[in-house]
């Protein structure tokens with residue numbers, strides 16, 4: 212019998228009272244798919260409200276699933292990060308998604324405080340202080356991080372994170388599987404052996420997908436953009452089409468060696484659970 216494909220789900224701390232109210236239900240529905248863990252995003256530069264964040268971690272734990280906080284280092288001091296790591300360890304957290312993060316535009320100035328410049332420094336810091344206690348995930352960019360000097364420089368920087376002690380990586384969202392396969396080939400040639408799990412963003416709207424892709428430098432293939440544009444005023448049809456396209460993307464990735472899938476749930480259960488059902492992933496019965 213082959214081992215089930217690992218899946219993980221990403222959540223963000225809700226920003227509105229309605230979002231806060233809705234989230235426990237969403238988390239419990241998603242938990243039924245039995246993901247390996249829920250990761251929870253964190254605003255860089257301390258822009259996430261502590262109360263909301265810890266509530267979310269509690270909700271996840273109450274559903275019996277491991278919670279993995281994202282930890283961003285830009286704008287932070289060693290002292291702050293050390294305190295957070297101690298706090299997480301005391302709370303039983305065993306997995307961290309270690310990131311540089313982006314400071315909000317208003318805080319982006321040369322005087323912004325901070326002792327870390329890049330995520331590889333954060334990974335080294337975690338390893339120095341806690342040895343192998345935490346499982347560390349880092350970000351990978353098959354289509355290059357938008358601020359990188361070049362694709363090769365970005366890849367070298369990814370290698371630094373692996374060498375600093377990352378256990379695994381999660382990719383930025385993408386809709387072009389060749390970008391992922393090319394990235395994996397480069398890893399193979401460079402002797403980087405950590406699992407690189409594709410980050411999958413379900414498609415639920417035209418404007419938000421265009422915005423997400425533009426924001427993170429991911430290519431929205433022309434054919435896909437045109438089809439979504441045509442369907443933008445027919446939400447049910449767009450959602451059906453989106454499920455079809457993303458199911459196909461996931462199938463292609465898994466058939467060609469992806470070690471698992473990480474879903475950007477955008478705090479909604481249905482789009483991700485439909486994909487899991489189509490793919491017979493997790494504990495969700497296959498779609499009929």
Ligand code: FAD
Nearest residue numbers: 252253255281310311312329330350356358359365368383
């Ligand atoms: P790094 O790996 O440090 O890379 C950042 C840039 O610097 C790249 O262009 C890289 O090529 C370059 N670089 C890296 N090291 C060096 C070096 N030594 N010298 C010169 N250049 C270097 N953001 C949040 O604020 N909160 C979150 O919770 C969050 N979660 C995310 C989860 C995932 C899976 C992903 C893919 C992204 C997430 N982000 C989050 C966004 C992320 O913070 C941004 O993409 C950020 O700009 C880069 O973070 P990083 O950890 O990839 O940075």
